[in-house]
Amino acid sequence: MAAEDRTLACTVVAVRVSVASRLQILPAPLKIWRVSIDGDALPLSGGCNCEAVRFEVHAPLVVAHYCHCRRCQRRTGTAASINARAVPGSVRILRGREQLRAWKPEDGREKWFCGACGSSLFSTTTDFGDPIGIRMGAFDADPGIRPSARFFVACAAPWEPIPEDGLPCFAAKRRRVPAAGAGT
Numbered sequence: 001m002a003a004e005d006r007t008l009a010c011t012v013v014a015v016r017v018s019v020a021s022r023l024q025i026l027p028a029p030l031k032i033w034r035v036s037i038d039g040d041a042l043p044l045s046g047g048c049n050c051e052a053v054r055f056e057v058h059a060p061l062v063v064a065h066y067c068h069c070r071r072c073q074r075r076t077g078t079a080a081s082i083n084a085r086a087v088p089g090s091v092r093i094l095r096g097r098e099q100l101r102a103w104k105p106e107d108g109r110e111k112w113f114c115g116a117c118g119s120s121l122f123s124t125t126t127d128f129g130d131p132i133g134i135r136m137g138a139f140d141a142d143p144g145i146r147p148s149a150r151f152f153v154a155c156a157a158p159w160e161p162i163p164e165d166g167l168p169c170f171a172a173k174r175r176r177v178p179a180a181g182a183g184t
Contacts, residue, residue, distance in 0.1 A: 043092075046139040048119035053096030055121070057134065059087040061145045064136060068162070069152035075111060075120055079160035081135065083123065084145055088130035091122075109133070 043056035064084040072081035093100070101115040112122040123133040136143060147167065154171040156162055162169065 041141075041144060044139055044141070044143050046121075046134070048096070048099075048114035048117050048121060048138070050114065050117035050119070052099045052116045053114045053119070053121060054094040055134075055138075056092050056094060057086050057090050057143075058092065059090035061085060061134075061143055062087055064143075064145045064147045066147050066150040066167070067152055068150060068156040070155050071105065071108065072152075073155075073157055079157040080150070081120075082137065082147055083133045084136050084143055086132045086134055088132075091132045091134070 042060070043058045044061075045054070045056050047054040061084040064082065066080040066082055068080045073079060075081065096114070099115045100112050100121075102110040102112045104110045109123045109125060111120065112124065113120045119138065120135050121138050122135070124131070134143075136147075150162060150167050150169045151173050152171070153162055153169040
């Protein structure tokens with residue numbers, strides 16, 4: 001497969017963190033990097049630490065990113081959370097739905113976790129609606145996608161410098177740009 005077949009690029013305005021920790025606005029392409037997945041790799045499987053909750057994803061993931069917001073830092077106990085977005089309708093809970101618990105912040109999506117072991121698994125709209133974000137650490141094997149951006153770098157933990165890995169960095173969440181010809 002040629003390199004151009006594995007990537008999708010769109011133009012956005014990115015914020016990169018300089019070595020001096022100043023935010024700088026730069027135009028940069030946002031590329032979605034995929035690892036080749038053949039049909040035998042689907043469905044993707046995953047679950048929590050105690051195995052009470054198990055799930056499958058029946059389509060290749062759409063996009064993945066790092067989130068450096070304070071909420072994700074507190075939720076994970078780390079400097080960032082790595083999340084992948086699933087195709088609507090592609091996630092199936094195999095077992096443990098009764099173990100799933102959710103926390104809904106006033107200004108955010110529901111955060112779903114295992115009530116038995118506390119493993120963070122998903123983020124979604126109310127009552128497990130689409131779209132579903134999946135914590136990449138919850139997959140059993142390589143999910144076939146790599147993070148393509150870093151969000152909320154303005155909130156990044158001071159004790160974990162953001163690496164200079166070439167990914168576009170956004171001070172907050174990237175906003176969608178309306179499609180050409182869309183209403184004003």
